[in-house]
Amino acid sequence: MGILFAGPQLEFEQIREQWLAAVQQVAARGVFVGGQAVTDFEAAFARYSGSASAAGVGNGTDALFLTLKALGVGPGDEVVTAVNTFVATVEAIHHTGATPVLVDCDPDSYLIDAEQLIAKLSSRTKAIIPVHLYGQMVDMSPWLSIARARGIAVVEDSAQAAGARLEGKPAGSVGGAGCFSFYPDKNLGALGDGGAVVSSDESLLAKVRRLRNHGGETRYSHDSPGYNSRLDALQALALSMKLERLDEWSAHRRQVANCYERHLADIEGVVLPAHRHDESHVFHLYVVRLPAEARENVRRSLQKKGILTAVQYPLPIHQLPAFRHLGYGAGDFPIAEFCSQRIVSLPMHIGMDEEAVAEVATQVKNALTLKPAKINGG
Ligand SMILES: Cc1ncc(COP(=O)(O)O)c(C=O)c1O
Incomplete structure (x- = not known):
């Protein structure tokens, strides 16, 4: 499961x-x-x-x-x-x-x-x-x-x-x-x-x-x-x-976000998203930042446990082939470039509960603390 x-x-x-x-x-x-x-x-x-x-x-x-x-x-x-x-x-x-x-x-x-x-x-x-x-x-x-x-x-x-x-x-x-x-x-x-x-x-x-x-x-x-x-x-x-159900679902998403905040707070290397803790965020996505060199390993480890994640978005617009003609170069948007290599979106939907959040957090923690060789079974 x-x-x-x-x-x-x-x-x-x-x-x-x-x-x-x-x-x-x-x-x-x-x-x-x-x-x-x-x-x-x-x-x-x-x-x-x-x-x-x-x-x-x-x-x-x-x-x-x-x-x-x-x-x-x-x-x-x-x-x-x-x-x-x-x-x-x-x-x-x-x-x-x-x-x-x-x-x-x-x-x-x-x-x-x-x-x-x-x-x-x-x-x-x-x-x-x-x-x-x-x-x-x-x-x-x-x-x-x-x-x-x-x-x-x-x-x-x-x-x-x-x-x-x-x-x-x-x-x-x-x-x-x-x-x-x-x-x-x-x-x-x-x-x-x-x-x-x-x-x-x-x-x-x-x-x-x-x-x-x-x-x-x-x-x-x-x-x-x-x-x-x-x-x-x-x-x-x-x-x-x-x-008719949207407000109830948004409230649920905010609760899930609060839950993530509690479960991820003490994990070294995880940077939580800043927000106002009010109705201005409905957590379409729950996006955290990880060390760049650890991100793909964490994602792979979670996937092995059946926990799906995503990266929104792997490249800022100026680095997409479709928009190179705009003439921007590497380093023009240092924050977006930095974040795009580190962000990961964790599961977020109306079916998430405290147990699921705790499981995601445990797996993130394990992936960050165990050596990659061990995770791969080596
Ligand atoms: C920020 C943003 N703008 C615009 C769109 C475009 O919406 P659609 O996929 O319905 O065309 C999306 C959808 O993914 C989006 O996330």
Whole structure:
């Protein structure tokens, strides 16, 4: 018996009967893309996210891309974002024709460094994308008023942070727009791909709605060339059902994180993540730092015990072949480069309990203290 890394299948068990019954009703109506199930979810998600409206889209990458397009971001513009993010954040910028401008992270929280972000703003900056990485919200207060004063849009990449609230404000409601991914292992995950944009700027969301549907809000009206990126009804049903459980699941994830903190605290070589110990972190991932030379050995040892881990992400954006053309080099983002060689994500999901956390911690400790030869049975 092992320990799962993430638990979308456990979440499905909680909605299985309710969802299957609802699917039958949708199937009987024959509306599989858009329709009432989607508008109901959009209304519930907007309310939950503290925003006036939400627009369901095909995935989180499109949520970012369509929002940037709706803001008029394009060639000649710069968009400032974190160097340590999932590639999708930067792909979305790239495909608008704008230039991604990357910023290093804080070594303790892994979130975008506020001072360096401010230093990277220029007369060409059209938008900032703070990434609420691993489920922890970026505190935007050091630079939000600067962005507003300069007319720079703020688009929160909230793909990993559904359910997080910083000083009572939900992820996605602090800047001008929030972009979510409902990829199955996200904190609010669909049973396939899905995404949403939330905003209180109705005209921005109206543009996103046109762009997601071939440039028109109604069938065969095409005001401008658009795209096809819609949320389907079966995903919307699952998302509405899971949304009702999201706060309970986020609380569970925070408890698991507290548990990790207790069990890992005294293990030499393990650096725990910094956070505010409030609702601003929903622990999409529980990421610790290990000595670089020990990481792969620890991961292998855990895997042998059936404990799955991951590295999010092995290379910062500037070191990916896809973005070498941006012209950054080794050493340009020393913190992200340092962390990428040391971070490891431990199992985190709604099925974790104290016993599972204790087992992970024991195995991490053993792997760090036993010599590799012994672990390999030699
Ligand atoms: C930070 C971040 N941004 C954007 C995305 C893109 O979301 P999707 O996979 O739904 O396109 C993800 C998803 O993995 C993500 O983690």
